[in-house]
Amino acid sequence: MSDVILRFDAVEKHFDATPAVHGVTLDIRRGEFFALLGPSGCGKTTLLRLIAGFEQPDAGRVILDGVDMARVPANERPVNTVFQHYALFPHLTVTENVAFGLRYQSKIHDPESRIEEMLQLVRMEGLGDRKPDQLSGGQKQRVALARALILHPKVLLLDEPLAALDVKLRKEMQMELKTLQRRVGITFVFVTHDQEEALTLADRVAVMNLGKVEQVGTTEEVFERPKTKFVAEFMGAVNFFDGFVVRPEKMRLRVTAVEGAVETKVEGKVYQGGTTQWLARTMDGRLLTVIEQNDGVPDAVSRLKSGDRVWVKWEKRHEVPLQ
Amino acid sequence: MNDRQRRTGIPLVPSSTNKSARRLPCPAGPHSALLLISPTWLVLGLLFLVPLAIMLWLSLQQRGLYGGIVAGPTLANYIRSFEPGYALIYARSAWIAVATTVICLLVSYPVAYYIALKAPPEKKHLLLALVVIPFWTSFLVRTYAWMFILRDQGVINSLLMALGVIHEPLTLLYTPLAVMIGQVYAEVPFMVLPIYASLEKLDRSLLEAARDLGASAAAAFWRVTVPLAMPGTVAGIMLVFIPSLGTFITPDLLGGAKGMLVGNLIQNQFGPALNKPFGSAVALVLTAFVLALLWAYATWAKRRGEEEAL
Numbered sequence: 283m284s285d286v287i288l289r290f291d292a293v294e295k296h297f298d299a300t301p302a303v304h305g306v307t308l309d310i311r312r313g314e315f316f317a318l319l320g321p322s323g324c325g326k327t328t329l330l331r332l333i334a335g336f337e338q339p340d341a342g343r344v345i346l347d348g349v350d351m352a353r354v355p356a357n358e359r360p361v362n363t364v365f366q367h368y369a370l371f372p373h374l375t376v377t378e379n380v381a382f383g384l385r386y387q388s389k390i391h392d393p394e395s396r397i398e399e400m401l402q403l404v405r406m407e408g409l410g411d412r413k414p415d416q417l418s419g420g421q422k423q424r425v426a427l428a429r430a431l432i433l434h435p436k437v438l439l440l441d442e443p444l445a446a447l448d449v450k451l452r453k454e455m456q457m458e459l460k461t462l463q464r465r466v467g468i469t470f471v472f473v474t475h476d477q478e479e480a481l482t483l484a485d486r487v488a489v490m491n492l493g494k495v496e497q498v499g500t501t502e503e504v505f506e507r508p509k510t511k512f513v514a515e516f517m518g519a520v521n522f523f524d525g526f527v528v529r530p531e532k533m534r535l536r537v538t539a540v541e542g543a544v545e546t547k548v549e550g551k552v553y554q555g556g557t558t559q560w561l562a563r564t565m566d567g568r569l570l571t572v573i574e575q576n577d578g579v580p581d582a583v584s585r586l587k588s589g590d591r592v593w594v595k596w597e598k599r600h601e602v603p604l605q
Numbered sequence: 606m607n608d609r610q611r612r613t614g615i616p617l618v619p620s621s622t623n624k625s626a627r628r629l630p631c632p633a634g635p636h637s638a639l640l641l642i643s644p645t646w647l648v649l650g651l652l653f654l655v656p657l658a659i660m661l662w663l664s665l666q667q668r669g670l671y672g673g674i675v676a677g678p679t680l681a682n683y684i685r686s687f688e689p690g691y692a693l694i695y696a697r698s699a700w701i702a703v704a705t706t707v708i709c710l711l712v713s714y715p716v717a718y719y720i721a722l723k724a725p726p727e728k729k730h731l732l733l734a735l736v737v738i739p740f741w742t743s744f745l746v747r748t749y750a751w752m753f754i755l756r757d758q759g760v761i762n763s764l765l766m767a768l769g770v771i772h773e774p775l776t777l778l779y780t781p782l783a784v785m786i787g788q789v790y791a792e793v794p795f796m797v798l799p800i801y802a803s804l805e806k807l808d809r810s811l812l813e814a815a816r817d818l819g820a821s822a823a824a825a826f827w828r829v830t831v832p833l834a835m836p837g838t839v840a841g842i843m844l845v846f847i848p849s850l851g852t853f854i855t856p857d858l859l860g861g862a863k864g865m866l867v868g869n870l871i872q873n874q875f876g877p878a879l880n881k882p883f884g885s886a887v888a889l890v891l892t893a894f895v896l897a898l899l900w901a902y903a904t905w906a907k908r909r910g911e912e913e914a915l
Contacts, residue, residue, distance in 0.1 A: 336813055356816040369814035373832045382828075386819030429818065 284348060287312040287469050288333065288437055293342035295328055302328040304493035306342070310437070310471060310486075315463050317480035317501075318473045320490035321516070326473045329490075330439050333471065335359045347436050357386070362430035363439040367446055368422045370414040370429070376401070377410035380428045387433060400428040403462070420451050427459075431466060440472035444479060456482050477517055481505060489513045509605050520571050525603055530571040532600040535560060536593040537582040543593035546570060548586050558584075562592055570594055657892075664885035672879035682886035691870070691887075698867040701856070702849035705788040706796075709845045710838070712789065713796035718830075720797075721804035733801070736794050748787055748858045755783050755859065779861030787855040792848070796841040803837025804830070836906070843902055847895050867891055 288310040295303040303325045310316045318326040331337040332344055335356030344351045351359060362383070370379050380400055384393050401407045404424035414422060423443065430438055443459065444452045460483055463470045474480050480487050481501045488498045489512075497504055497513045508514035508527065519529040536543055546562035549569065553576075560572040572594060574583060586592055664682050667675040720732045739747060754760045757774040765771045777783055807830065815825035831838075853868030860866075865873075867887065874884025 334813075334817055336816075356813075357819050357821055361817075363814070363817045365810050365814055367810065369808065369810040371811060371814070371829060382815070383818030383820075386824075433818065 285311055287347055288471070289343075289345040290329070290332075291343040291345060293329075293332060293344060294340045295325075295332060295337060296340055301325075301493045303332065303339075306493075306495055308488055308495055308498060310469065313467055313469055314485045315460070315470045315483055316472070317484035317487045318471065318490060319475070319477060319480040319487050319516075321475055324490040325493040326475075326490050327441060328493075330363075330441055330471065330473050333359075333361055333437065334363050334439055335361075360436040361439055362433050362435040363441065364423075364426045364430050364443055366441040366443075368414075368426040370417075370422055370425055372414050374413075375410060376406060376412050376414075376417070376425050379414070379425055380410075380432055382429060383433045396432060400432045403431070403465070404428045419447050420455060423447065423455060427462065431462075431468065435468060437469045437471055440470060442474055443472055445474075445476075452479075459483060489516060491516075507602055511604055514602070514604060519602070523568075523601075526601040527604055528596050528600055528602070530559070531557075531573040533570065533572040533594050533596045535562070535572055535574060535583045535586070536595050537586070539593055540595055543595040544570075546592055546594050548588050548590045548592050550588055551586075560586075560592075562594055564594075660885040660889060663882050664889055666882045668880045668882050672881065674882065677882075682883045683890070685883060686887045686890050694865055694867055694870055697864065698850055701784065701788060701852070701866060702846050704785060705792055705849040706842055706846045708785070708789045709792050709796040710842065713793055713800055713841065714838075716793075717797050717800035717804055721801050721807070722809075736797050736801075739794065744791065745854060747791070748854055751783070751787050751790065751859060752778060755786070778859065779863070781860065781864055783859040784856050784864060787859040788849055788852060791852075791855060792845040795844040795848075799837040799840040799844065800834060801837070803834040807833055836909070839902065839905070843898070847898065850895065851891055 286309045290306045290308040293303055293306045294301070306325075306329065318329055320326045328337060332339055333346070333351075335351065335354065338352075346359065346361065371382065374382070377397055380397050381393060384390055384396070390396065397410075398407070401410060404427050406421065406424050406428065409417070409421065414425070417425065423446075440459075444455055447455060456479065459470075472483065474483075484501055486498065486500050487504045489496045489504060491512045497509045499507075504513060505517050506529075508517055508519060511522065511527075514520075514522070514527045519527050521528045521530060521533065539545065544564055546564050549561040549563050551561065552559040554573075556576060557573045558576055560574060562570045562572060564570060583592075663674070665679060666677040667679055667681065669675040716736070720729055720736075724732055752759075755777040756762075757776070757778070759778070761777060762771070762774040766774065811829050811833070812825050815829045816822070820828060851868045851871075852866065853872045856864055856866045856869055857872070871884050871888045871891070874880045874887065878884075
């Protein structure tokens, strides 16, 4: 059994001459939680739809568990999708929604107990008779998960799974999704434009831009060692120098000149709760962003005002070279 | 189309939002609310209730000589309207209405489906306009046009003879087939539009979800599209069935004298037969039947609405 469950091999997809996916080659491993991350229009959703079978590649191959999916229609692919707005069938109850796909499976012994099991797994037991419009956003999400997972897909696809939820619920569902994925052991591939969500949920990430994969790696790799300017910027590392980048939380402010520090002037600060974001301009006109922890110790830095002189210090090992 | 809506009381576009509109408080109190709906009552009263009352009164009178009226009151006209002699006419009317509805449904569903779900978006307006365009010409004129198409020297027969397919003209006009063609032609738009409206609202991702869960295209259609488009489909069925039940122009012009329907029976009583009381009685019996159907429909729609709101 190969370690790779899903392979994109030089996949191309165009919509009216605009490339949506351009030369994507990518391996997704068995059992991992994988994020397709990028701004809107970067091709991440198209990639997901190519796996589901809702779109066909113009060139290249999508290979699922060793099988080329080119001639396999959506309803025969061993993948299932959790749609962005869940796409629950409004005329069916929760139970009927969860049971929808079971009749297309070859061997099911005791579908009722399997449905019950699934509803328990997503903590929806006892709500089987409800209709979708009687459910909260989080409950709809859970039904959508149960409806897809009951079919034991080789890969579960999630299209912006948390985008429709409010902030508090989103945090809760993040943890739930993560736990659920560990428990069922199914490969999850999800699409998001939220880098924080990708970091929280995923084991590995593909950062996409303009239809291409810019970088693939573990969340830590992509965050700490961005390879391109785009990835660095998208992951929030905004201090660009010639050929390298430094993350703002890796920089420190000093009120006196220390060796290796760059002299700047304070341009402003933004209080962000746990941290404070400082804007400082170097003598050669570069604007730097420095994030300091609000550790509650009043010091010289916390008293800095706009226009004050300040020295920005970072360690050489935190400089990340860009391609 | 407004005329049709008024006659049948069914909106062409089934609304799913009336749930929220049910209990809107009137800002200026209950009396002004009455005032606000008074034009509706005026129109309904003058154009609907008063004529109905006149018909009711007429139906209880007796026929006089030369179309006159002899004061009743009597139930004789109602009793006569249930005489077995008229059963064939009622049965034929019901048959025409059922057949028209079924054929319209079979013709309209694919058309509505194509316009709503398959047609390129920029062509939708054109296609819908094509469905509605016949209304720009009077119904009577269009029915006469069918006479020219179907008669012995008409378009169809001339064409088939010119092509050598037939040597004798086919008898098309003044047959039940001609009535059927005319009816279906007249009613198809009333079936297409509500079904289209229902399908147009259908969330496409539901169809993708069905496919994703293993359903073939056909299974997705039967398990998702058809049930979700049911309100529009039922509205279309009512919009076609009810007027077909009382139709009289089409059978009169295309069906000739043989295939009398209840619409022609009523029309005859007010015309050549000079028996307005009997005509009124039959018309009211038909009206009562249609109201019963509408009541059944309303009950169904309400139950469905309650199920959805639960």
